[in-house]
Amino acid sequence: MTRGMWHRAPMVLRHGIPAVAGLGVLLLVSQGLSEYRNTQLASIAMYVCAVAGLTILTGLSGQISLGNGAFMFVGAYTVALLLKHHDTRSNGVLVLFLVAAVLVSAIAGALVGVAAARLRGPYLAGITLALAVGLPVLPKYSHLQKTLGGHSGISVNAPAPPNNMNYFRWQAWLCVIAAVITLFLLANLSASRVGRAFRAVRDDEIAASLAGLLVARVQILAFVVSAACAGLAGGLFGILQLTVLPDLFSLTLSLSLLAAAVFGGLGTLSGAVYGSIIITFLPFWSTDLARALSLSDNIKNNLPQAVYGLGLIVGMLLFPLGIHGLLRRLGMVGRNALRTKPTGN
Amino acid sequence: MTFLNLVIYGIANGTLYAAVALALVLIWRSTRIVNFAQGGMLMFTTFIAWDLVVKHGANYWLGLVVAMLAGFVLGGVSERVLVRPVEDGPPLNPVIVTLGLLLLLQAVAGMIWGNGLDSFAPEFSLRYYSAGDQVILFSPDYLFIVIAVFVVLLGLYVLFQRSPLGLRMRASAFNPEVARLLGVRVGRMLTLGWGLAAMVGALAGVLIAGTQPDYMNPNAFDPLLIFGFTAAIIGGLDSPVGAVAGGISVGVIQQLLDNYVSNDIDAFYVFLLLLVVLMIRPNGLFSRASVRRV
Amino acid sequence: MAKGPVRLLATATVVALGVAACGGSSSGGGGAGNGSSAPGVTADSILIGSTQPLTGIAAPGYSEIAPASAAYFTYVNAHGGINGRQINFKYLDDGYDPGKTTTDTKQLVLQDKVFAVFEGLGTPTHEAVVDFLNQQNVPDLFVASGCLCWNNPSEHPQTFGWLPDYTREGKILGDYVKKNFAGKKIGIFAQGDDFGDNGIKGFEQEVPANQIASIQRYDPTNIKIAPQVTKLKKAGVQVLVSFTVPAFTALLKLTSLQLQFSPQLVVSSVGSDPATLAGLITNFAKEGGTTVKGEDLIQGIITDGYLPSPSDPSNSWIKLFQKVYKKYLAKKYPVFDGNIEYGLASAYTFAEALAAAGENPTRESLVAAVEANKFAGPNLTPYAYSSDDHSGMTGVQMGVINGLAIKLQGTPMVTDDGSGGITPYTTAEATAPANGVPSG
Numbered sequence A: 001m002t003r004g005m006w007h008r009a010p011m012v013l014r015h016g017i018p019a020v021a022g023l024g025v026l027l028l029v030s031q032g033l034s035e036y037r038n039t040q041l042a043s044i045a046m047y048v049c050a051v052a053g054l055t056i057l058t059g060l061s062g063q064i065s066l067g068n069g070a071f072m073f074v075g076a077y078t079v080a081l082l083l084k085h086h087d088t089r090s091n092g093v094l095v096l097f098l099v100a101a102v103l104v105s106a107i108a109g110a111l112v113g114v115a116a117a118r119l120r121g122p123y124l125a126g127i128t129l130a131l132a133v134g135l136p137v138l139p140k141y142s143h144l145q146k147t148l149g150g151h152s153g154i155s156v157n158a159p160a161p162p163n164n165m166n167y168f169r170w171q172a173w174l175c176v177i178a179a180v181i182t183l184f185l186l187a188n189l190s191a192s193r194v195g196r197a198f199r200a201v202r203d204d205e206i207a208a209s210l211a212g213l214l215v216a217r218v219q220i221l222a223f224v225v226s227a228a229c230a231g232l233a234g235g236l237f238g239i240l241q242l243t244v245l246p247d248l249f250s251l252t253l254s255l256s257l258l259a260a261a262v263f264g265g266l267g268t269l270s271g272a273v274y275g276s277i278i279i280t281f282l283p284f285w286s287t288d289l290a291r292a293l294s295l296s297d298n299i300k301n302n303l304p305q306a307v308y309g310l311g312l313i314v315g316m317l318l319f320p321l322g323i324h325g326l327l328r329r330l331g332m333v334g335r336n337a338l339r340t341k342p343t344g345n
Numbered sequence B: 001m002t003f004l005n006l007v008i009y010g011i012a013n014g015t016l017y018a019a020v021a022l023a024l025v026l027i028w029r030s031t032r033i034v035n036f037a038q039g040g041m042l043m044f045t046t047f048i049a050w051d052l053v054v055k056h057g058a059n060y061w062l063g064l065v066v067a068m069l070a071g072f073v074l075g076g077v078s079e080r081v082l083v084r085p086v087e088d089g090p091p092l093n094p095v096i097v098t099l100g101l102l103l104l105l106q107a108v109a110g111m112i113w114g115n116g117l118d119s120f121a122p123e124f125s126l127r128y129y130s131a132g133d134q135v136i137l138f139s140p141d142y143l144f145i146v147i148a149v150f151v152v153l154l155g156l157y158v159l160f161q162r163s164p165l166g167l168r169m170r171a172s173a174f175n176p177e178v179a180r181l182l183g184v185r186v187g188r189m190l191t192l193g194w195g196l197a198a199m200v201g202a203l204a205g206v207l208i209a210g211t212q213p214d215y216m217n218p219n220a221f222d223p224l225l226i227f228g229f230t231a232a233i234i235g236g237l238d239s240p241v242g243a244v245a246g247g248i249s250v251g252v253i254q255q256l257l258d259n260y261v262s263n264d265i266d267a268f269y270v271f272l273l274l275l276v277v278l279m280i281r282p283n284g285l286f287s288r289a290s291v292r293r294v
Numbered sequence C: 001m002a003k004g005p006v007r008l009l010a011t012a013t014v015v016a017l018g019v020a021a022c023g024g025s026s027s028g029g030g031g032a033g034n035g036s037s038a039p040g041v042t043a044d045s046i047l048i049g050s051t052q053p054l055t056g057i058a059a060p061g062y063s064e065i066a067p068a069s070a071a072y073f074t075y076v077n078a079h080g081g082i083n084g085r086q087i088n089f090k091y092l093d094d095g096y097d098p099g100k101t102t103t104d105t106k107q108l109v110l111q112d113k114v115f116a117v118f119e120g121l122g123t124p125t126h127e128a129v130v131d132f133l134n135q136q137n138v139p140d141l142f143v144a145s146g147c148l149c150w151n152n153p154s155e156h157p158q159t160f161g162w163l164p165d166y167t168r169e170g171k172i173l174g175d176y177v178k179k180n181f182a183g184k185k186i187g188i189f190a191q192g193d194d195f196g197d198n199g200i201k202g203f204e205q206e207v208p209a210n211q212i213a214s215i216q217r218y219d220p221t222n223i224k225i226a227p228q229v230t231k232l233k234k235a236g237v238q239v240l241v242s243f244t245v246p247a248f249t250a251l252l253k254l255t256s257l258q259l260q261f262s263p264q265l266v267v268s269s270v271g272s273d274p275a276t277l278a279g280l281i282t283n284f285a286k287e288g289g290t291t292v293k294g295e296d297l298i299q300g301i302i303t304d305g306y307l308p309s310p311s312d313p314s315n316s317w318i319k320l321f322q323k324v325y326k327k328y329l330a331k332k333y334p335v336f337d338g339n340i341e342y343g344l345a346s347a348y349t350f351a352e353a354l355a356a357a358g359e360n361p362t363r364e365s366l367v368a369a370v371e372a373n374k375f376a377g378p379n380l381t382p383y384a385y386s387s388d389d390h391s392g393m394t395g396v397q398m399g400v401i402n403g404l405a406i407k408l409q410g411t412p413m414v415t416d417d418g419s420g421g422i423t424p425y426t427t428a429e430a431t432a433p434a435n436g437v438p439s440g
Helices: A003-008 A011-032 A035-060 A068-085 A091-116 A121-140 A167-191 A193-203 A205-210 A215-241 A251-265 A269-292 A297-318 A322-329 B003-031 B038-055 B060-087 B093-113 B140-162 B164-174 B176-181 B186-209 B222-235 B240-260 B266-280 C004-023 C065-078 C098-111 C123-127 C130-135 C166-180 C194-206 C226-234 C246-258 C274-281 C316-329 C338-356 C363-372
Strands: B129-131 B134-136 C045-052 C086-093 C116-118 C140-143 C159-161 C186-191 C212-218 C239-243 C264-267 C285-287 C290-292 C302-305 C395-402 C405-408
Touching: A011 A035, A011 A167, A035 A068, A035 A167, A035 A193, A035 A215, A035 A251, A035 A269, A035 C098, A068 A091, A068 A121, A068 A215, A068 A251, A091 A121, A091 A215, A091 B266, A121 A251, A121 B222, A121 B266, A167 A193, A167 A215, A167 A269, A193 A205, A193 A215, A205 A215, A215 C098, A251 A269, A251 A297, A251 A322, A251 B093, A269 A297, A269 A322, A269 C098, A297 B060, A297 B093, B003 B038, B003 B060, B003 B134, B003 B140, B003 B164, B003 B186, B003 B222, B003 B240, B003 C226, B038 B060, B038 B093, B038 B186, B038 B222, B060 B093, B060 B186, B140 B164, B140 B186, B140 B240, B164 B176, B164 B186, B176 B186, B222 B240, B222 B266, B240 B266, B240 C226, C045 C065, C045 C098, C065 C086, C065 C316, C065 C338, C086 C098, C086 C338, C098 C116, C098 C123, C098 C130, C116 C338, C130 C140, C130 C159, C140 C338, C166 C194, C166 C239, C166 C264, C166 C302, C166 C395, C186 C194, C186 C226, C194 C212, C194 C239, C212 C226, C226 C246, C239 C246, C246 C264, C246 C274, C274 C338, C302 C405, C316 C338, C338 C363
Parallel strands: C045 C086, C045 C116, C116 C140, C140 C159, C186 C212, C186 C239, C239 C264, C264 C302
Antiparallel strands: B129 B134, C285 C290, C302 C395, C395 C405
């Protein structure tokens, strides 16, 4: 197939074929990985769902969110509560529960989106930051402790893997499939009219509304999309954790999602993948580094965080467009990839 | 617990948030950036003061002055070295850089001073006033804090509204190109803004550390950044008066809901308060112009 | 934006290669070999793991525990190890963040293939991994938290508590208060989570309801406790029982001082380590130009203990622990406090369990050894361990803060975590073995 034919092919096909191919590669690779590496693959794929949603919201529609961890909280608790009240041994039902997590989070996203559509810049940052900190404490509220499990949380009793598959490989597959589906849908969305509307609103709200777009509605839709993705990630997070409890959904979680999106390259789906890899591995690398050196306890204990912080700073100073921007400059990925500016101003 | 006493206690604690909010507002005014490292910067300078006063027996006021000077340097250097290079890039990059700086400062403080808990006694008594047999939840230490915050507020008012330097700083933040054409050394103004902000932050840190017995830990100031940020936003980010009003309202609302509803979901109340305020006034209570930049 | 084909495929490959490159793919398999079939065990070594708050908000005090345990294992290794095996103790920092606890624990279990997890610290943090550890059949010994939740052998057969649970402790504190403060108005100040709830549950079983004038809870992230303390004062509380972590014991003491409220304090062992408390309140209460020392403010606080007092030089365990402390720890930690003792004693118990698990320990034999409950360690009261009880020590001994130490008084008391009675435990404590290493 020549390049020209490829570009004339229906969008679903253009995104679908590589998605299926990518999925195949990943599942094949997963076969060769140790249990531990499969847990990392699962974790990366889980983060990809959330970060990809965030990068659509922030990179494409131009709305900042410091609070997508709160939507992960909603998704995770949805799955945990459904599993608690409907004991199931079927993975099919589990998938339905994940869909439910997506829907519930999408509704939460719509509610927040309505508020967010009126807000700009730091005010939006403020309300989403307050959301990230304020929502996940709800299970601690004395009158909700019975329903939501209080401080100790709820066990997530996911069904056993089908066909005696290795438990960790099954987790990796579940997350990888979810991530590929998410990326596929978001790639299509981004190339569709909706995606163009997102960009139009980001680049110039007034022009967009003159062109007939309902700016507020477009912005709310972006919030719904990103919350749905975070909800899916949250459901998977719960399944990987085996337990959900309020302290898991700290501000650190929300901020690391944002760091991943920006660090990978804001507004690009592949950037979401790079960012997810970084936030999964960076803590390990820095911990290993600290252990390898012989240092006093105070320095050794704090070195991983220092490396993480320094990494964020240096990364931003050297690669303002993130890893995606860096790779593109090195000519490693498609030249016509960044036709539009990655971020609004 | 009388209602009035709760309000007084809320105001006292809200003043602490206001102090942090003032520093955030100053940075916003000078560079249109929300500085997530603010909590880390004031933690670090407070440790410097603590090291001098508690560890080495220096005079309390000397410790405070050194902390504020250290804050000025830390703020200025951060702006010049870390923030300047990303200022004109994608708008979220400064956010990530300041986040990185927060983590770095916490880690470095842990390396130097450890991850223990220590106390930093205030100069004034913590004993609450009482009227008859009714205790009032307000102490000489809180009185000092309230006075200090209002002095800072007054100072900022004079600086920004009455001095040529303040005018230059405002111009540099509001429209750097025009300011430059008018001969303002914009870069210097921005650095100065960050330095001043970190100085106010350093004062806030020392004041806050005195109110509780266990503040000297690299992570102890984390919640304050969140509540201080909320306070600044409620106040409209651009207005020092708004920051103080925001801080006090966060403090009072928290206290009332803690008492009449439940004291385990403080963070949720702050979210609700912010939501209500921003639904009514999308740019905060005290803002004039609308802002269009992340 | 995403330019479909090239991008997604390239990205997928990057992930795949990234993960593979970072790991190498040693699929499955345990650390088998050299005559032992258990993961983490070789002919001459044994690897165990733990997660600890070395940084973050829970680090103060608690960050000493794992290094103390590690020091004891170093001591054991210098004396030939257990059954000829050196104990390697790998503890990772979780910063008291349950999410980090999970990734750390997965690393320990799946990558490092530890034989067992030992002394995982914290209630919310360990709750995040207890299901995982049991699912993977990893022995989860001596969780460093007194939550009742570790005693659940039907769902968590691998998990064991160690210190007396908060309910038992609450009962014994209640018993003491009932007998010694008859007719006095009692108040409770408790952390609003499992710790406080379990403690109150035990305390209320012993003390008549009409004697309890006020119960106030606090959230550990909310330091504004003056309203709660004001209510306790208004209720006329004369004896104040607190289930608090050290920072909040200090805060409670300071706030009471601010309010000129001075009830007799009865503090559960979690929050009563005198060295830690004195450090927190030191130089704090400046009054009329003179500094009141923190140490003075905590004198006379009633509390309890479950290990011999660190300041009792005649005790054989303290002699042993002092020896290990001086050799391996004194340089880093200038004070031999309750946390250091905790880490040393807990590690001793692990060494006992390992020695009892046989020449070639397996995960099953380790769990069986704990359930067999043949311990003779520094614990003042016996452990409850059996096949259907996984809670740790069964009681505590009352004491009072005197100087920078807890002076234990009377006899240790034991009870259960249900409605059973409270009885004195009069069997003399075991003495430490001469070489300081338990034998099998």
